[in-house]
Amino acid sequence: xxxxxxxxxxxxxxxxxxxxxxxxxxxxxxxxxxxxxxxxxxxxxxxxxxxxxxxxxxxxxxxxxxxxxxxxxxxxxxxxxxxxxxxxxxxxxxxxxxxxxxxxxxxxxxxxxxxxxxxxxxxxxxxxxxxxxxxxxxxxxxxxxxxxxxxxxxxxxxxxxxxxxxxxxxxxxxxxxxxxxxxxxxxxxxxxxxxxxxxxxxxxxxxxxxxxxxxxxxxxxxxxxxxxxxxxxxxxxxxxxxxxxxxxxxxxxxxxxxxxxxxxxxxxxxxxxxxxxxxxxxxxxxxxxxxxxxxxxxxxxxxxxxxxxxxxxxxxxxxxxxxxxxxxxxxxxxxxxxxxxxxxxxxxxxxxxxxxxxxxxxxxxxxxxxxxxxxxxxxxxxxxxxxxxxxxxxxxxxxxxxxxxxxxxxxxxxxxxxxxxxxxxxxxxxxxxxxxxxxxxxxxxxxxxxxxxxxx
Amino acid sequence: xxxxxxxxxxxxxxxxxxxxxxxxxxxxxxxxxxxxxxxxxxxxxxxxxxxxxxxxxxxxxxxxxxxxxxxxxxxxxxxxxxxxxxxxxxxxxxxxxxxxxxxxxxxxxxxxxxxxxxxxxxxxxxxxxxxxxxxxxxxxxxxxxxxxxxxxxxxxxxxxxxxxxxxxxxxxxxxxxxxxxxxxxxxxxxxxxxxxxxxxxxxxxxxxxxxxxxxxxxxxxxxxxxxxxxxxxxxxxxxxxxxxxxxxxxxxxxxx
Numbered sequence: 001x002x003x004x005x006x007x008x009x010x011x012x013x014x015x016x017x018x019x020x021x022x023x024x025x026x027x028x029x030x031x032x033x034x035x036x037x038x039x040x041x042x043x044x045x046x047x048x049x050x051x052x053x054x055x056x057x058x059x060x061x062x063x064x065x066x067x068x069x070x071x072x073x074x075x076x077x078x079x080x081x082x083x084x085x086x087x088x089x090x091x092x093x094x095x096x097x098x099x100x101x102x103x104x105x106x107x108x109x110x111x112x113x114x115x116x117x118x119x120x121x122x123x124x125x126x127x128x129x130x131x132x133x134x135x136x137x138x139x140x141x142x143x144x145x146x147x148x149x150x151x152x153x154x155x156x157x158x159x160x161x162x163x164x165x166x167x168x169x170x171x172x173x174x175x176x177x178x179x180x181x182x183x184x185x186x187x188x189x190x191x192x193x194x195x196x197x198x199x200x201x202x203x204x205x206x207x208x209x210x211x212x213x214x215x216x217x218x219x220x221x222x223x224x225x226x227x228x229x230x231x232x233x234x235x236x237x238x239x240x241x242x243x244x245x246x247x248x249x250x251x252x253x254x255x256x257x258x259x260x261x262x263x264x265x266x267x268x269x270x271x272x273x274x275x276x277x278x279x280x281x282x283x284x285x286x287x288x289x290x291x292x293x294x295x296x297x298x299x300x301x302x303x304x305x306x307x308x309x310x311x312x313x314x315x316x317x318x319x320x321x322x323x324x325x326x327x328x329x330x331x332x333x334x335x336x337x338x339x340x341x342x343x344x345x346x347x348x349x350x351x352x353x354x355x356x357x358x359x360x361x362x363x364x365x366x367x368x369x370x371x372x373x374x375x376x377x378x379x380x381x382x383x384x385x386x387x388x389x390x391x392x393x394x395x396x397x398x399x400x401x402x403x404x405x406x407x408x409x410x411x412x413x414x415x416x417x418x419x420x421x422x423x424x425x426x427x428x429x430x431x432x433x434x435x436x437x438x439x440x441x442x443x444x445x446x447x448x449x450x451x452x453x454x455x456x
Numbered sequence: 457x458x459x460x461x462x463x464x465x466x467x468x469x470x471x472x473x474x475x476x477x478x479x480x481x482x483x484x485x486x487x488x489x490x491x492x493x494x495x496x497x498x499x500x501x502x503x504x505x506x507x508x509x510x511x512x513x514x515x516x517x518x519x520x521x522x523x524x525x526x527x528x529x530x531x532x533x534x535x536x537x538x539x540x541x542x543x544x545x546x547x548x549x550x551x552x553x554x555x556x557x558x559x560x561x562x563x564x565x566x567x568x569x570x571x572x573x574x575x576x577x578x579x580x581x582x583x584x585x586x587x588x589x590x591x592x593x594x595x596x597x598x599x600x601x602x603x604x605x606x607x608x609x610x611x612x613x614x615x616x617x618x619x620x621x622x623x624x625x626x627x628x629x630x631x632x633x634x635x636x637x638x639x640x641x642x643x644x645x646x647x648x649x650x651x652x653x654x655x656x657x658x659x660x661x662x663x664x665x666x667x668x669x670x671x672x673x674x675x676x677x678x679x680x681x682x683x684x685x686x687x688x689x690x691x692x693x694x695x696x697x698x699x700x701x702x703x704x705x706x707x708x709x710x711x712x
Contacts, residue, residue, distance in 0.1 A: 005567055005575065016555040366551045369512060370565035370614070371540020373533045449512050453551065 010384040013360075020352065025392030027348030028432065031341035032396025032425045033403060035334075039421035040404035042334045044414035046327050050283070053323045057197075057316055059283045060133055061098075061290065063087075063276035063297070066310040081272035082310045085211075087300055088276045095292035097285040102130040104275040105211040107219045112179040113167040120163050121205040123180070125214025126277070133279040142174045142189030145210055153212035157185040160206035161193045183217050185209060211273065283323055286315050342428055345392070346436035353385050353440035364444050365452025378445035385437020386430055393429030397422055458521075459622065459654055460486040460509065465518035465528075467504050478504045479515070480677040486656065488621070491648040493668035494658045501677045503626070506658045510543055510624045511535040523621075540568050544615025548627035550607045552599040552614075559595045562586055562613045569618065585613040589643070605636030612643060616653075623647070625657045629664055641667040 014021040050058075068079040088101040105125035110117050124130070127150050131137045137144075145156045157178070164173050173187040194203040209218075280289040290313050297311055357364070364377055372380075401417070408415040467479040478501045486492055496502035507513035508520065511527060512535075520528040527538060539545075552561050563582035566573050573581070586595060589609045599607055608628060615623050625644065629637035645667060647653045657668060665671045673680045 008575075009567065012556065012560065016553075362551060363553055366547075366553075367564070367568070368536065369510070369539060369545050371536050371568040371618075373536040373568070375533075376536075376568055450507050453512075453547070 006379055006383050007387060009380060010387045013380070013384055014387065017356075020356075021388060024349055024352040025388050025395065027345035028342075028389050028392030028429055029345075029396045029399060031338075031345035032393045032429055033399035034341050034396075035338040035428075036397050036400025036418075036421055036425055037403040037407070038334050038337060038400075039418045040401065040415050041407060041413055042330060043416040043418045043421070044404075044408075046330050047416050048414045049326060049330075050323060053326075057134060058323050059280045059286060060316060061278045061280060061286065061293065062314045063278065063293065064312050064314065065272075065274075066308070066312060080310065081274075082301060083273050083276055084271060085273055087297060088273075088278075090300055091276070091278060091293050091296050094296050095289060097280055097289035097292055099279045099281050100129045100132050101276060101278045102126045102133055103211050103273040104130070104277050105215045105219075106274050107180075107214055109181050109218070111163065111167065111207060113173075113176065116167050116169075118163060118166040120160070120207045121201060122203075123207045123209075123214070125209050125211030125218075127211065130208065130277060133277050136191060136194065138192045140190045140192050141172065142187070145188055145208075150210040150212055153210060153216055155183060155185050155209075155213055155217065156188045157207055157209040157213075158189045158191055159187055159208075160191045160204035162202055162205040163207055164190050180207070180209075181218050183213075185213075215271070215273075290315065338428075342432055346389075346432040349385055349388060349433065350436035350440060353381065353437055354443070356384075357381065357440045357444045360444075361447065361452045361455040364447050365449045365455065368447070368449035369453060374445040377447075378441045381441030381444050382434065382437050385441065386433035389429040389433030389437075390426070393426055396429070397425055400425075458485045459488045459490075459523055460484070461519075461521040462509075463519040463521070465505075465508060465515045465520065467501075467508065467513070468516045478677055479508070481518070482674070482677070482679055484672065484679060486654065488654055489648065489652045490670060491645065491655045491668045492657070493665035493671045494656060494674065495660060495662070495665050495671055496674035497660060500674045502658055502660075502674045505674060506624060506626055506656075509656065510545065511538050536568070540565060541618060542620055542622055544612075544618065544620040544623040546608070546611050546615050546623065546625040546628045548630040550599070550604075550611045550631070552607055552610060554600070555598055557596045557598060558586060558591060558602070558610045558613075559583060561599070561610055562617050565614060565618055582613070582617055585617050586610070589613050589616075603636075604632050605639055608632060608636070608640055609643070612640070616647070620653070622654045622656070625655065627659055628657060629659070629661065637664070 063083060065080050065082045067074045067076055069075065083103075085103045088103050091098055092101040103126060107123040107125065108119065109123065110119050111123075128144050128146060131144055139158070140161065142158075144158060145154070148154075149156050157180075159167070159173060159178075167173065167178060168176070173190060176187050177184040178187060179185070191204065191206065191208070197203050278289065278293065280286045293313055294309065298309065301310055303310060367377060367380075404415045407413050462482055462484040465479055465482045465484075466477065468475050468477045470476070482501075482505060494502050494506065504513070508515050508528075511522075511530070514535075515528050518528065519526060522538075522542070527535070530538065552558075553564065559579060559582050562585060563578045566578040566581065583592075583595060586592060589612060591606065591609055591613065594602060594606060594610075599610070602610065608631075612623075612628075623644075628644070629640055632640060641664060644655050644657065648655050655668075657664060659665055
């Protein structure tokens, strides 16, 4: 009731001089409008930057098996085989922070097409989820292999741009058969170009196949010799060149006899995979995803409390840091500009309010004479300033929003409506009104009614 | 009991290092339902006395009993409340809010009342007062659309809207021609006679003073009890302003 009447009095007082009220608010309108427009454009670009950094794998998590150790000698990460595809399925099912999981089986060997051959830097057996995790779903040609291909261990593959260029030299690879260790794969698609990663290695030099195919048809062991012809000759076929070019690695340790092997059975799971690749919902959810994945994997691997993990989860900390610092820098920059323009607007408000107080000295005196207390006068002028600022803020929000829409329409910049920015603009314009309206209002309330009444 | 009783009121202004006494021990009693004209030449201290009577200012020393209550030592907020509920003010230059309707001008003091009226009640009360003063067809007019006499009647309506027992009028006819002056004075007499409102008019115009039942003269900070006031013609003060520190101080305190 009282607030309503005070606000109404303020509106009436402002309505008595609409032109001046308009000019006064103009500072705030432009300030808030600029802030909103910049925040929206900024958030849009920031989201675009985030997205493009995310394609480099900022929210990707890599699970590698733990280390094997024998007699105090450890063999480094990934030297035991403890991860199974079922681990990946469990993570996807049970961890809410994880968007997608793909198993990874690695190989490194020669790829042959016709009279050309090439050893791609990465030969990865996986599921179609891999493309989603690495944000690689836009193919240059053809289409991705499917879950059914994975289940059936179909001999299909996707190849990267570099591999396509090296093997096919301009002709379309779709539908062609390439050979990997004498297994022929039909090329179903060519991946879009991704360029080098942060370490400078070429990400397009890649072959993707269903992990079942790669595991069961190409490599029994994870890392074979890259020399395909050598691998082909390790069979029982008699080849006189074998002695000249021994293809088998020299055996350091004596081979265990069958009795020995039976006495010390190796813990072999039915299928194991080399790595798991998981994507968190967003870079912010990476810590939560790591926590949940650790819990799930420890449970599945039956690790007691206090025992070390038999796996390691790696995140792209470097990329995430780059991402967050870029975003923070941008936000802070925008905030600085926002502050400056709002302070300028606030000074404008203070200026006009001071003029207004001087001009309305007689009115103040009169109000005091008919019974207004100092705090009534203070409240009246403060509310006037706040009303000015809020109305200006509202107009500024509309202006800024419209402006950013125009920018989106004509310049095709990415724009995102930012609700926090709008809330902040309302809050800031109200506080600007209070802060810069206080001094004039205080000055008004300190007037002597006698002097004020006689003021000419 | 008297409505107003002043005992030995002194008011001294400080101008830099010198103390300038404006009121030098004024004692005055005003009964209920009286209509008093407060006369005096420019610089005699009548405006200062008026300010003290209206609780706009506080005396340096002395006691001011209003309706049996010592009010000279009240805080600013308490005085504001007193002004709101007990006094009505009418000014020489009307002091209406510009670009504001007569109705809103009259309803303005009601916004500061302790016991709050609703917006609608306030407007109804304001309308009633305006209609009583014959301005029922001017409710939505702005001051600039009203004649001087009408403006002063709006100002009187504003003074009456709180139903105060006491009205102070500071040169209420100073900006009006003689015909409208007469009307305004007649209105005051009517209010005094029919509504039993105590009215104190500050003036330097003998003709105005004559409309009051009692005239109190102030000269050089002292009341001249019973004596005939120095008749001062309208406009004479502009020609012959008494010099001296007292008049200067009075100017500081008010228009004199």
